[in-house]
Amino acid sequence: MRSSIIISSCLVFLTYLVSCEGSYFDEGVVYLESNRERQIRNLYDNGMMPDIERMSVALNESLPIFETLKELPTAGNLQQAQAKIKALNIQWEALEVYRFGSVKRKYEVIQFWPYNDVKARLDAMDPSAVNFAYIESQGSAVKGLLLNSFLLYSSSLTDLQEHPQYLAYVLVNLESCIAEVTKLKEHWKQEEQNFKEANSTGLDQSQDQQLNIYVNLLESIKLVKLEEALKVGDILKLEAPYGDYSIELIQMNLKSIQKSFNGDFSSADFPYGFDDYLRGINYGDLSETINEKMIECIEKSNKIQSLNQTILEDKEQVEGLVESVTELLVLIKVDAANVLGTTITFTDNDGD
Amino acid sequence: MSWELRLLLRTMTAINQRLFNRTTAITPLVFYRVVFGFLMMASQIRFYLKGWVVDCFFGSNFQFKYQFFEWVQPLQSISQMKLLVLLCAFFAFCIALGFMYRLTSVLFLISFTYLELIEKAWYLNHYYFVSLVAFLLCLMPAHRYFSIDSWLWPKIKQFWVPVWTITSLKVMMSLVYFFAAIAKINPDWMLANQPLKIWLTAQTELPILNVLFSPKLSAALFSYGGFFYDFTIPFLLWNKKTRPYAFVLVVFFHVMTAVLFQIGMFPWIMLMGSLIFVSHEEWAKIFKGNFPFKIEGNLAIKTKTSFVLKGVLALFFLLQIALPLRKYFYNENHLWTERNYRFAWHVMLMEKNGYTEFTVIDSITGRKWKEVPKKRLTEVQNKQMSFQPDMIWEYALYLERIYREEKNVKDPIVYVYNRVSLNGRSSQELVPADMDLTKIKNHTELYNNLVPLKEER
Numbered sequence: 009m010r011s012s013i014i015i016s017s018c019l020v021f022l023t024y025l026v027s028c029e030g031s032y033f034d035e036g037v038v039y040l041e042s043n044r045e046r047q048i049r050n051l052y053d054n055g056m057m058p059d060i061e062r063m064s065v066a067l068n069e070s071l072p073i074f075e076t077l078k079e080l081p082t083a084g085n086l087q088q089a090q091a092k093i094k095a096l097n098i099q100w101e102a103l104e105v106y107r108f109g110s111v112k113r114k115y116e117v118i119q120f121w122p123y124n125d126v127k128a129r130l131d132a133m134d135p136s137a138v139n140f141a142y143i144e145s146q147g148s149a150v151k152g153l154l155l156n157s158f159l160l161y162s163s164s165l166t167d168l169q170e171h172p173q174y175l176a177y178v179l180v181n182l183e184s185c186i187a188e189v190t191k192l193k194e195h196w197k198q199e200e201q202n203f204k205e206a207n208s209t210g211l212d213q214s215q216d217q218q219l220n221i222y223v224n225l226l227e228s229i230k231l232v233k234l235e236e237a238l239k240v241g242d243i244l245k246l247e248a249p250y251g252d253y254s255i256e257l258i259q260m261n262l263k264s265i266q267k268s269f270n271g272d273f274s275s276a277d278f279p280y281g282f283d284d285y286l287r288g289i290n291y292g293d294l295s296e297t298i299n300e301k302m303i304e305c306i307e308k309s310n311k312i313q314s315l316n317q318t319i320l321e322d323k324e325q326v327e328g329l330v331e332s333v334t335e336l337l338v339l340i341k342v343d344a345a346n347v348l349g350t351t352i353t354f355t356d357n358d359g360d
Numbered sequence: 361m362s363w364e365l366r367l368l369l370r371t372m373t374a375i376n377q378r379l380f381n382r383t384t385a386i387t388p389l390v391f392y393r394v395v396f397g398f399l400m401m402a403s404q405i406r407f408y409l410k411g412w413v414v415d416c417f418f419g420s421n422f423q424f425k426y427q428f429f430e431w432v433q434p435l436q437s438i439s440q441m442k443l444l445v446l447l448c449a450f451f452a453f454c455i456a457l458g459f460m461y462r463l464t465s466v467l468f469l470i471s472f473t474y475l476e477l478i479e480k481a482w483y484l485n486h487y488y489f490v491s492l493v494a495f496l497l498c499l500m501p502a503h504r505y506f507s508i509d510s511w512l513w514p515k516i517k518q519f520w521v522p523v524w525t526i527t528s529l530k531v532m533m534s535l536v537y538f539f540a541a542i543a544k545i546n547p548d549w550m551l552a553n554q555p556l557k558i559w560l561t562a563q564t565e566l567p568i569l570n571v572l573f574s575p576k577l578s579a580a581l582f583s584y585g586g587f588f589y590d591f592t593i594p595f596l597l598w599n600k601k602t603r604p605y606a607f608v609l610v611v612f613f614h615v616m617t618a619v620l621f622q623i624g625m626f627p628w629i630m631l632m633g634s635l636i637f638v639s640h641e642e643w644a645k646i647f648k649g650n651f652p653f654k655i656e657g658n659l660a661i662k663t664k665t666s667f668v669l670k671g672v673l674a675l676f677f678l679l680q681i682a683l684p685l686r687k688y689f690y691n692e693n694h695l696w697t698e699r700n701y702r703f704a705w706h707v708m709l710m711e712k713n714g715y716t717e718f719t720v721i722d723s724i725t726g727r728k729w730k731e732v733p734k735k736r737l738t739e740v741q742n743k744q745m746s747f748q749p750d751m752i753w754e755y756a757l758y759l760e761r762i763y764r765e766e767k768n769v770k771d772p773i774v775y776v777y778n779r780v781s782l783n784g785r786s787s788q789e790l791v792p793a794d795m796d797l798t799k800i801k802n803h804t805e806l807y808n809n810l811v812p813l814k815e816e817r
Contacts, residue, residue, distance in 0.1 A: 168362060235730065239729075240777060289561055326796065334717070334777075338715045338779045338787055339787070341715055342713045342714060342715050342779050342787040343711050343713075343781050343787045344783045345714040346712070346781035346782075346784060346787075347558060347713055347781075348561075349555075349559050351559045
């Protein structure tokens with residue numbers, strides 16, 4: 009009697025499992041872990057390392073332009089240097105999606121914002137400050153690519169001709185950036201195995217960290233890169249007001265999130281990304297919604313030609329972009345984190 | 361006299377005789393006291409070492425308060441609070457040793473409960489459970505044997521305790537399990553096997569079940585296993601015949617949850633707490649000839665318990681039954697609204713994430729300010745608030761006060777943009793974005809105005 013009750017109960021339970029919507033016997037742990045591994049491997053091999061390498065090359069190749077400007081500060085050379093520093097800053101924004109916790113400091117010394125323009129100008133005037141060792145010893149606020157952009161765009165040609173130390177400072181600062189990018193490259197080469205093997209879940213695991221980077225970057229775009237300037241109508245609160253290319257930096261951030269989310273790197277044979285992972289755990293709809301929202305954000309940002317001008321003349325357009333970025337942020341921070349069981353930011357408290 | 365009344369009177373008399381007039385060996389209570397004391401000491405030292413004194417009490421200028429306990433404030437300095445946490449650990453240590461037990465058990469209850477009441481964002485079921493157990497221990501003569509007190513003052517040495525002492529701790533444990541089981545009877549847990557499906561998909565590396573089956577199947581097994589475990593384990597522990605098997609289950613279940621989920625001391629408190637069910641005879645059997653407890657004399661002594669104590673216990677347990685049942689007065693998805701969610705043994709029932717952003721408007725000038733919570737709150741506060749309506753309201757009232765006092769806004773209006781996702785559903789609005797939170801008068805009005813969950817299962 010007892011055994012027949014047990015057998016019947018087991019049969020009822022099994023029938024329930026088999027008849028429920030979606031099979032209980034489809035994907036296993038090995039499948040999930042290998043998917044995570046594919047995603048992380050793709051990010052590392054085809055995204056992060058090639059992008060860092062390209063950045064390193066671009067920085068090295070830019071050196072002669074700044075050396076020429078230092079030797080010969082003409083309007084043409086200045087224009088060329090301005091265009092180059094703008095391109096470098098935009099290119100660097102593509103690397104923001106690889107800003108994992110362990111390299112936070114390494115990132116800050118290459119590009120930091122808001123920089124301390126007053127101290128930087130004073131330093132640039134001080135001959136003893138214009139050397140590699142001094143720059144290396146300084147905090148992030150007085151060095152990096154955005155600071156170079158400030159010095160080149162905010163100074164007139166006459167200023168630069170009268171104060172050649174400015175250009176010397178720019179050059180040493182750039183050399184420092186080159187050295188830091190090399191260190192960053194070396195760091196990731198050494199960390200390759202650890203990074204790729206962190207294919208589980210948890211705050212120290214690569215996939216969770218990747219999602220947290222999206223959240224941080226989107227929050228930064230919304231709160232710091234757009235709303236700070238928007239609420240007071242002050243373009244100096246923008247990231248690159250002097251060259252007026254703040255919107256291009258944001259565009260690059262958004263495009264790099266999109267590329268990383270889809271694993272869509274040019275050299276990838278199997279572009280496995282977060283979108284595929286979500287589809288693999290039956291959240292394909294969410295993956296599509298996120299992708300649609302990303303496209304919407306990029307399109308809205310593309311419509312803004314000059315953020316300086318739009319902030320002052322067409323606030324609604326910027327507010328529209330902020331709204332879309334917020335919606336994208338919610339989709340990642342709330343919806344995606346919920347289905348993935350991801351912990352957003354570090355909260356070391358117990359739960360029950 | 362009606363038969364119902366007669367039955368009630370007979371039951372009361374039986375309870376009175378069995379629980380309050382009879383005695384039993386003190387051994388289970390002594391084990392429980394020692395284990396509870398050491399666990400609590402470890403818990404408080406852990407709290408201190410993890411730096412949570414600063415995070416919890418001084419991380420921001422604002423604390424979320426429990427209803428009716430708004431007056432509970434932290435001490436002025438970090439060092440004072442650190443000292444208090446260490447003192448709390450010391451009191452727990454004294455409980456374990458049975459030193460100045462009557463005093464230290466009360467001091468532990470007061471200090472622990474005070475620490476717990478300061479910040480609602482740090483609410484945990486097991487903190488609440490500890491306060492309840494500490495309260496019960498204050499009423500019990502758990503120091504009369506195997507304690508420094510009984511060594512210093514041999515006169516108090518006693519091998520027996522009234523039956524109600526051990527029984528009330530057993531009932532407390534059973535209530536936790538029982539209401540935790542009842543809380544699992546909801547469509548998310550039973551039909552969708554959520555949130556375990558999410559958690560086991562994330563936690564792929566540990567459990568054997570996950571290696572054998574897919575996370576979906578594991579989630580179903582864990583969901584039903586968890587429900588049946590909670591529902592049956594009190595009965596299995598009470599029953600002498602099934603108790604050994606029940607303990608195997610207790611160890612397996614709590615070790616598994618400890619390994620799988622970040623739930624701190626909870627599994628250990630429940631695991632060790634189950635020792636209260638082991639009788640003196642069973643301890644003697646386990647230790648065989650080496651049993652350190654030499655219980656002498658007659659244990660079947662008739663004793664009396666004061667009417668006041670009986671009344672306190674009756675009230676206590678009535679409250680313990682009433683609090684988890686409050687939610688059934690409201691026809692709503694309580695995982696979504698979280699009305700009466702705390703103090704009701706809703707353990708590990710949901711994966712919930714949220715996002716909030718506040719707008720403060722000066723109703724006279726029309727000037728607007730955006731308020732992002734992370735600027736004023738800690739990570740824990742921000743995270744917990746993002747999906748709990750009462751905390752969102754509380755924070756809105758705080759903003760109202762701040763804007764009145766610091767920005768001289770005479771009549772601020774506060775709105776919230778809020779999106780919440782529950783157990784794998786798409787995010788949706790929880791607190792209406794067009795509701796001026798400063799005009800909400802009480803919790804009832806707040807909960808009655810929430811946006812219902814759209815995707816029911």
